[in-house]
Amino acid sequence: MFQIQVSTSINGDDTEFSCEADETLLDVLRDRLGMTGSKEGCGTGDCGACSVVVDGRLVCSCLMLGAEAQGREIETIEGMADGTELHPLQQKFLDHAALQCGVCTPGFLVAAKSLLERNDDPTEEEVRYWLAGNLCRCTGYDKIVRAVLDTAKDMRKPAKTKKPAAKKRVKA
Amino acid sequence: MQYHAPATVKDAVKLLAGSKGSTQILAGGTDLLVRMRSGFSEPDTIIDIKRISPMCKIARDGKGFAIGAAVSSAEMSENAALAKAWPGVVESAALIGSTQVQGRATIAGNLCNASPAADSVPAMVAAGAKAVIRGPKGKRKVAVEKICKGPGQTILKKGELIEAIVLPAKPARTGDAYLRFIPRTEMDIAVAGAGICVTLDAKGVCTAARVSLGAIAPTVLLVSRAAKALIGTRIDDEALDALAAACSAAARPIDDKRGTKEFRIHVAGVLARRAAIIARDRALGKS
Numbered sequence: 001m002f003q004i005q006v007s008t009s010i011n012g013d014d015t016e017f018s019c020e021a022d023e024t025l026l027d028v029l030r031d032r033l034g035m036t037g038s039k040e041g042c043g044t045g046d047c048g049a050c051s052v053v054v055d056g057r058l059v060c061s062c063l064m065l066g067a068e069a070q071g072r073e074i075e076t077i078e079g080m081a082d083g084t085e086l087h088p089l090q091q092k093f094l095d096h097a098a099l100q101c102g103v104c105t106p107g108f109l110v111a112a113k114s115l116l117e118r119n120d121d122p123t124e125e126e127v128r129y130w131l132a133g134n135l136c137r138c139t140g141y142d143k144i145v146r147a148v149l150d151t152a153k154d155m156r157k158p159a160k161t162k163k164p165a166a167k168k169r170v171k172a
Numbered sequence: 173m174q175y176h177a178p179a180t181v182k183d184a185v186k187l188l189a190g191s192k193g194s195t196q197i198l199a200g201g202t203d204l205l206v207r208m209r210s211g212f213s214e215p216d217t218i219i220d221i222k223r224i225s226p227m228c229k230i231a232r233d234g235k236g237f238a239i240g241a242a243v244s245s246a247e248m249s250e251n252a253a254l255a256k257a258w259p260g261v262v263e264s265a266a267l268i269g270s271t272q273v274q275g276r277a278t279i280a281g282n283l284c285n286a287s288p289a290a291d292s293v294p295a296m297v298a299a300g301a302k303a304v305i306r307g308p309k310g311k312r313k314v315a316v317e318k319i320c321k322g323p324g325q326t327i328l329k330k331g332e333l334i335e336a337i338v339l340p341a342k343p344a345r346t347g348d349a350y351l352r353f354i355p356r357t358e359m360d361i362a363v364a365g366a367g368i369c370v371t372l373d374a375k376g377v378c379t380a381a382r383v384s385l386g387a388i389a390p391t392v393l394l395v396s397r398a399a400k401a402l403i404g405t406r407i408d409d410e411a412l413d414a415l416a417a418a419c420s421a422a423a424r425p426i427d428d429k430r431g432t433k434e435f436r437i438h439v440a441g442v443l444a445r446r447a448a449i450i451a452r453d454r455a456l457g458k459s
Contacts, residue, residue, distance in 0.1 A: 021218065044209060045206060048272055054275075057244070057246065057276075059272050060272045062205070063205045065218070067175045068177075068220060111271065129358060132271070133269065133271050133273065133359065
């Protein structure tokens, strides 16, 4: 069958793949590129386990065709940690035990990272609404929400401690 | 299946008009890919419109707006001028699905999907929005309330697609609002919905109104009798009671797993009443 050739960028790496016209981006990631971090929970955009970022926008990779990836910049869970160093959200998810079976976790992490890049000081309500499209059947959400809020707090800290220090120097 | 991603509307129309078998337009894909997966839709050809740059933009159309058919709900919410002019339309689009769905879903797609419960449609109808249709015979503008014929059916002919949704220039002292009922706080499909747009004179008397109801009939309805209940009033309690009664009278819903006929008929009136208060306060500059 005729296959479509696609050139794209995944986690900053130029990537080429071929796929069928009706293959989703999720299928391409998992079955053709071996990137199995993005999970298929429902395949219909309801659960968010397949969340990726495309051109800066959080989307469900099950609701996008692989062919649509041509020329786009895609970020997946595989690009979140820096080598062996976990992203602060990943570390907080461990610290707070914000996961049990782990199927929803990559989607939650990708979605939460996307939130914190837009809003470094979200309220609990904002976190809950932003993550409403990520379903978890294990944790009851509370630990996840706390992990995200705690990460946001920690990630804001350096900026806050720097500012008063800078002021002092000006006065002196 | 074939996948095409044309760069111009002209090429999209050409592909659409010349295609054999079933052809689907892919905008956000949040309905189409779900239908394909469940086997309800097995297109021979998909035409992705997201490579057509004018269709990916929100442009000023005179003093109104032209929202390209590939513009996502998230992009609408982030456009401050649009959100200020037509908050009801923007809020209705922001109710559709999750953050992930918001990043892809479009109001033109919401309209073409032709669900009676489409959230953005009553808001567009209340605002007096028009769909800009392009086809082999050129361009035509059709009022949004005339696009859907029934669940899943539109008036679009072979080779036609919606290029943009045009929102008119907003007259002075005009406000719009959309409310829906769902049994939870987000991520659900409307049991009933009401879109209202009102224009007031300098004394606060309503001079023009449009009232639209969703999920209470096979298509979204424009209810002129309900609008008449507001015109000439200050949208006081008496007018709001008449509005609610007219909306309930116009509702002809079905019973389904989301709600009973009786409930939908009642709630259509309640939502219209509450949306009218928000629209009135917006027209008065209170919110």
